[in-house]
Amino acid sequence: MPATALDPAVLAKYEPVIGLEVHVQLLTETKAFCGCANHFGSEPNTNICPVCLGLPGALPVLNEKAVEFAALAALALGCQIRERSIFARKNYFYPDLPKGYQISQYDKPIAEHGVLDVPTADGGLKRIGITRLHMEEDAGKSLHDGFPDSATRTYLDLNRCGTPLVEIVSEPDIRTPEEAFEYLTRLKEILLYTRVSDCNMEEGSLRCDANVSVRLKCAEKFGTKVEVKNVNSFRFVRAALEYEIERQIEVIEAGGRVTQESRLWNANEGRTYSMRSKEQAHDYRYFPEPDLPPLIVTEDFLQQRRVELPELPEARRARMTAEYELNPKDAATLTASREFADRFEAAARTARNPRRVANLLLSEIGGRLKALGLEQEQSPVSMAGIVLAADLLDEDKISSKQLKQLLDVCFEKGEDFAVVYEREKPRQITDSSALEAMIDEVIAANPKQVEQYRAGKKTVAGFFVGQVMRASKGQANPALLNELVAKKLDS
Numbered sequence: 107m108p109a110t111a112l113d114p115a116v117l118a119k120y121e122p123v124i125g126l127e128v129h130v131q132l133l134t135e136t137k138a139f140c141g142c143a144n145h146f147g148s149e150p151n152t153n154i155c156p157v158c159l160g161l162p163g164a165l166p167v168l169n170e171k172a173v174e175f176a177a178l179a180a181l182a183l184g185c186q187i188r189e190r191s192i193f194a195r196k197n198y199f200y201p202d203l204p205k206g207y208q209i210s211q212y213d214k215p216i217a218e219h220g221v222l223d224v225p226t227a228d229g230g231l232k233r234i235g236i237t238r239l240h241m242e243e244d245a246g247k248s249l250h251d252g253f254p255d256s257a258t259r260t261y262l263d264l265n266r267c268g269t270p271l272v273e274i275v276s277e278p279d280i281r282t283p284e285e286a287f288e289y290l291t292r293l294k295e296i297l298l299y300t301r302v303s304d305c306n307m308e309e310g311s312l313r314c315d316a317n318v319s320v321r322l323k324c325a326e327k328f329g330t331k332v333e334v335k336n337v338n339s340f341r342f343v344r345a346a347l348e349y350e351i352e353r354q355i356e357v358i359e360a361g362g363r364v365t366q367e368s369r370l371w372n373a374n375e376g377r378t379y380s381m382r383s384k385e386q387a388h389d390y391r392y393f394p395e396p397d398l399p400p401l402i403v404t405e406d407f408l409q410q411r412r413v414e415l416p417e418l419p420e421a422r423r424a425r426m427t428a429e430y431e432l433n434p435k436d437a438a439t440l441t442a443s444r445e446f447a448d449r450f451e452a453a454a455r456t457a458r459n460p461r462r463v464a465n466l467l468l469s470e471i472g473g474r475l476k477a478l479g480l481e482q483e484q485s486p487v488s489m490a491g492i493v494l495a496a497d498l499l500d501e502d503k504i505s506s507k508q509l510k511q512l513l514d515v516c517f518e519k520g521e522d523f524a525v526v527y528e529r530e531k532p533r534q535i536t537d538s539s540a541l542e543a544m545i546d547e548v549i550a551a552n553p554k555q556v557e558q559y560r561a562g563k564k565t566v567a568g569f570f571v572g573q574v575m576r577a578s579k580g581q582a583n584p585a586l587l588n589e590l591v592a593k594k595l596d597s
């Protein structure tokens with residue numbers, strides 16, 4: 107049952123208030139507090155030990171790499187990092203949590219007071235506050251499907267127990283589902299750029315819970331919030347929020363009250379379902395973890411992380427926009443991933459004209475990929491191939507028409523540019539007298555344009571160059587042709 111369409115006038119009376127909690131698995135080799143492999147997809151219950159199972163007497167030892175990643179993510183999000191943070195036990199019973207508690211952080215998290223700027227519909231930026239970033243461990247997984255007796259049994263895979271996580275909690279600053287979508291998109295991008303997580307939502311490396319309430323626009327107090335749990339794509343987060351906002355407004359408009367609860371998103375039905383009433387923090391009986399000392403982050407340690415911090419997506423987009431004269435859309439394409447931007451820039455810097463490399467990559471290569479429905483990684487033309495093409499164009503060794511023909515062959519045969527160029531070595535007419543004869547013909551056939559040129563409209567030269575290039579089937583040497591056309595017209 108989709109949300110019934112509310113009268114837009116009724117919807118407009120209300121303001122949604124949204125906060126997001128994002129759990130991110132860190133890309134460490136081993137788990138947070140033991141030496142077990144932190145690896146997705148292993149045989150169930152093979153990456154486990156007394157520590158991550160919480161067997162009596164087993165003691166946790168903090169993985170320094172996890173702290174490095176948490177600090178790096180915190181710095182990238184502009185957080186203040188606490189010199190002394192405290193691990194706490196979050197107690198609850200669940201079959202996939204054999205310890206009966208999760209090691210987390212409570213009132214003294216490693217980082218607080220961050221910010222994330224998200225683009226708005228009017229082309230500006232909106233600043234969303236980040237309340238905190240804390241470290242914790244993951245629980246195991248209950249397997250409800252895929253076994254012959256799944257109808258009557260649930261299996262447990264405890265490999266994920268003790269996987270290091272950071273939880274990133276936003277301020278309730280988000281006002282629309284679209285802003286939530288943008289926040290998540292930017293957050294993921296930053297986490298990928300800092301390489302602290304692979305952010306693979308299908309494998310659960312990035313999970314999102316959304317808190318949402320509605321209030322009358324004039325109201326100061328927040329409404330009762332509902333938590334939508336474990337939504338496994340950003341598009342679904344947006345859809346779940348849209349649904350939930352309308353549902354809450356309907357409840358209020360009908361004279362009812364919104365219940366504080368956790369709800370689950372059902373993507374097939376496009377609606378949320380009540381799961382359980384929401385726990386309060388005191389239900390978890392948080393207390394300081396007695397088996398771990400306070401976490402001390404030194405200035406030296408932080409300085410090291412600052413050195414490791416890469417140029418972040420927003421800054422990189424701004425720099426590359428200026429450096430390669432890009433429009434916003436092209437800048438976004440080139441910086442979509444750090445790996446791609448790195449590969450592009452490493453190649454472009456070896457070219458005679460880096461801007462031409464950007465241009466070819468976005469227009470000629472991008473256009474062909476799009477037409478074929480291919481991803482950048484599936485392009486037959488390597489970055490080195492694009493650099494070669496750009497240099498050949500720059501040196502007038504091929505015309506742009508010949509380039510297009512060569513690229514067509516690359517995509518037809520799945521061959522790189524260097525291979526096709528070496529084999530086909532397009533013919534070029536560099537013989538002045540042959541070109542001059544063609545120019546004379548074109549000039550004779552277009553007296554009106556000649557008149558315009560001689561009256562001072564110098565740009566008409568381009569028309570003659572184009573005509574001769576076409577007559578030569580793209581084989582005229584562009585530099586020589588330009589020179590000869592100008593000479594003829596000026597004589």
Ligand SMILES: [Zn+2]
Binds near residue numbers: 137142153158159
């Ligand atoms: Zn273990």
